[in-house]
Structures are given as C-alpha cells and as structure tokens.
Amino acid sequence: MRGWTTGHKQFTSKLPSTSPAEALLRSPKDMFGHLTLDFIKSPDFKEDSVRELVILPILNRLGYSAMGEAGVKRSKTLQHPFIRVGTTNHPVNIIPDYTLCYKEKPIFILDAKSPSQDVLDPKHLQQAYSYAIHPEVKTREFGLCNGSHLAVFSIDSSTPLLHLGFQDFEEKWQEIEKALLPDNLLNPVLRQYQPDFGMKIARLGVPRSSSIHLPGVRLNTFAKLDEENYMVATACDFLDEPHMVSFDFPAEMLESLLEGLPEQLRDEFSAALRKFPFQACAGLHLEVDLKTRLGDLQICEMEQFIPLIIEEVSGSRFVPIVENGEPEGIPPHVYQLHKHFKIAPNGE
Template structure:
C-alpha cells in the first residue's frame, strides 16, 4: 500500500528529536520535508521539479496606492512542466503553522503575480498544514506521526499528476478574505475608485450591502461592500433618489433590494477590511466596510 511506503520513509526517524532545541528549521527540511516531497514524486530535475528559495523580482503586492512587502522566501516551490504548482515552507517545531503570521506570509507569496499557485503548505516537523488560497482554514491539518493515514488524500492533491487539476478545489475568490490574508486589515483606509454599482440590498434597518467584481494583478475577485445609513445618505446625487428613498423606508419585516436594470453607477469608495466573516452554502467571505463615499 502507498501509506506503508511513506510510513517506511519516516520509520527510522526518532520523533523525540523534535523536543531537542538544536532540532531547528534546517533539520525539519532535511529529516521530514525532503522525504515527503520525494515520495510525492518531486525531484531536482524536470518535469516535476523542486526549486529551493526562489526570490521574487518585485517582492511586494499592491492594492491601489498601498503596498505590502512580502517577507518570506519559501523553502520550496514545486513546478510541473515549468509551471508553478504549490509551495512549502518549513518552520521549527516551536513555530505555529495555523493562525499565525507564517500563514499570512506564505499566502502572500503564493498569490504573487510571479508565482500564482492555488496551494501552499507549512510543516514544523510536528504538524503539516495544507492551505488553498480561497479557504480560511487548512484543507488538511495533521500530526506528522499520522502521515500514513493522510497520505492518500495528500497525494490526491499534491502529486504532480493532480496538483494542476483545477477540479481539485474550485472556489470563488473573495477580495475581503484576500486582503485580510495579506495583512491589509491593518489599514484603516483603502481607496477603490470607480466601483460599479448595479444593486443595493438591505441587511437590517441600519446596514446595507452591494457587491461587485474587480481585477488585481491579473486575478479577478468578488467583493462585498457593507455600509450604514450615514454612507447611504452620501449616495444622494450619485444614484437615483427614489432608490435611496425606498431603502430609507422603515419596515422591520421587509428587507428591500434595489437593482438598477441596465444602468451602472460608478462611485469612489474609501473602505476598510471588515471584522466579521459571512458564510453561505457555497463559500466564506469577508465584506469590506465603507468608511465614506468620495466625491
């Protein structure tokens, strides 16, 4: 069985070494990561190539006028027939690989225009976490001691024959989630010019929402903008007055929705990344909160 083959690869490893303060990132790479990636089918040669510590020509991502520097060069970039496929970064056993800055940094590298891979992973010797760029939580997270149990599922995603298969995990791209994972939730003001408005929905008596699409560094994203009554009133003169009047009507039992038929209105938005994740039957998304409408 394949799980037995992988188990034999790590069978001679003494996991007590992970508690040794001298067992650091370089040891994790050599003793844990290298056997895994070779067993997956990658090597130093094409067509399924391991590329170590590739620098970026332009080590930052841009959102409007704001730039975020990428502070990571992952240990491994894997290519299939000269196409970037996924990345892996090794950490020491003392470092967290979930809900930490390391996840944010690996994500920023994975989505960079010079890389653009759907999957990124982190391993600290004790644990392995595999992420998809459109999911908040790991799609796989397990103890290395249980590697043989997860090996079949891991290979279905990361093997050279499967990794570029888009049917692996087809998800909509959400801009709010994208910005949060890049660390742009640290900014109180993000400017989006000429946002197309085709509809407005009511969330409750004091909150409203609209959604749109945008392109950033060659990738398309869906984006939701939430806003309160103060911002709604700032739309006077920018969208039809009858639409605003209808949305201002108070009826706690009715959630109103306005569509502008074949007309598109463009507005300039000053916003920030929201704090509350929303979820429907298909996806998790993070709305942006509008601070103000810019004249």
C-alpha cells in the same frame, strides 16, 4: 469513461494484497527511518532538520525532484518583492523554502518552520499567502510544515484543506497525495476521484510480467472500447482504503466473464454492450476469479490510471443480493442488471 463509476465507496470487493506490500506502505521507517515525534520536538531539531528529514522525503515520494517536469525550486526569489494593492506596495517578508513546479510553472508553495513555530499561526499564514498570490508566483494553494505538523491551504479559504500530525503522515499518506500530487494540484477536481489500484501496485514495483491473481472480484460497469476490446471498472478496498480498478479484456473473453449469469440475463447483458451507448452495469451482481497483469498507463483528460489486463477467468458467479444496495448515478439509458431479475421470497 470511468466518470460515473467513481465515488461509490460503499460498493467494494476485497482484493488481496501481499503482506510485504502492506508492510512497505504502513511502516513509518519507509520514509522517515527511525525518526520519531519525540525527537522532532527535541531542542536539537531545528528548521534545517525539518527540511532534510521530513519535507525532503515527502517531496521525493510524491515524485518532485530538481530535474524533470515535476520540479522543486529552493528559495525562489522575486524580482519585485512586494504586492501592490491599490497605490500601496505591501512587502513580501519571506521566501518559502520550496516552490513546487510543473514544467517550470509554480503550482504550490511550501514553507518550512521549526517545530517551535505553529503552522496555523496567522502571521506565518499571511506571509506564505502573500507569496502564493504574488504575480510572479500565482499558486492557488500553499502549505507550511514544522516537522510535527503539515498544513495545506487554498488562497480562497482560511480553513485548511489538510492538517496532519507527523504520527499520521504514513497512515494517512493518501490524504497527502490527494493534496500535493502534481496532477491534483493542476486539476483539483481529481481529488474527488478514488485512487487507482493499478497505479498503486505499479508504484510498489510489481513487474508488468507478474501474474496478479484476484479471486472474488465483484464487477460493476462494462463498456465496449472497440470491436475487439472491452473494459470493466469497479471499486475495491486496498490496504483498507477505497480504490478504483479497471480491467481490459478481449471481446472473446466476455462470454467467460458472464458465464455465471442466468442465460436470459447473460444474453441481455451481451446485447446491451453491442448497441449504443455500448455500456452495461452489473451492479456487483457478477463475481469472478481472475488472473491479470499490469497494462499500460492511460492518460485521459481528467485522470491517469493503469488497467489490469485479464488473462484468464477461472470462475464466474451470479450474486442476486448485494450488500449496501445498488450503485447510484448510473444514467437511465444504460442497461442495469438488477432491473431485469427478481428475487424470490426466500432470497434465492
């Protein structure tokens, strides 16, 4: 449903976030306490410190644990510690520290190194690669972390999918999630999707009973879910990162959302939603002020998201001119608002 609304990073509306939430995500103390890069590079910081003070907090925040569907196996041994190529057995020389699993199936190999060892060293990469492709493991991707750097590789390429320094772990946490979240390892195509705003604020601990006020939201793609329910999806910026956000609302609220449109456009837009394909694109020409709350987790074939439930519409405005142009990739059979009005020479 949201497939053709994702990826339009240029079409964003600023959704406000509270300063405590922003501070929580941006503070390096959130995951690593007072750990600094200088301390990591000190002679006293060994491989066991990398495992306990850097890798473990990362895996915990990603949702991996010793119990549950997204699990971690420490130092998984092989029954047959070699790889047969032709008639020759090639020994597997390492046992990576972490095998990330989903329902007991390995999905990623992560090996810890001491800060003095380079995560891009071909020798270390070859060892981790040989373990990842082993018939008893067979993961598509693997990684190495020495505390000061994290590198992630596909078994199909020598170019890293991700290579970050410790100083960027918090600032670019979205990239670590994109690489290592269980869903993204199971379905790499999900990495092409923007992160979901509802999922993000739910993970911050916002109670479902809390009211979330969002002024000045530019709406994009509407769809009729059934006779009583509609949804609308759009892009937003949250903590300076592009996200997707979905809103669910009852049919009787559609009139309030469209109230700011000129009467003819309002009637055409409503009519488009009542007939096949039951979709219409506002293209950010509709701006609304909303009171919302968190909805239920939605699990689709290719993504998971948490919609916001619209409880009240306090304002609706028509925006004839939008910055950055119109959304691309909208199927031609879908009603597009911008094709049904003209801008006057003076821009009004």
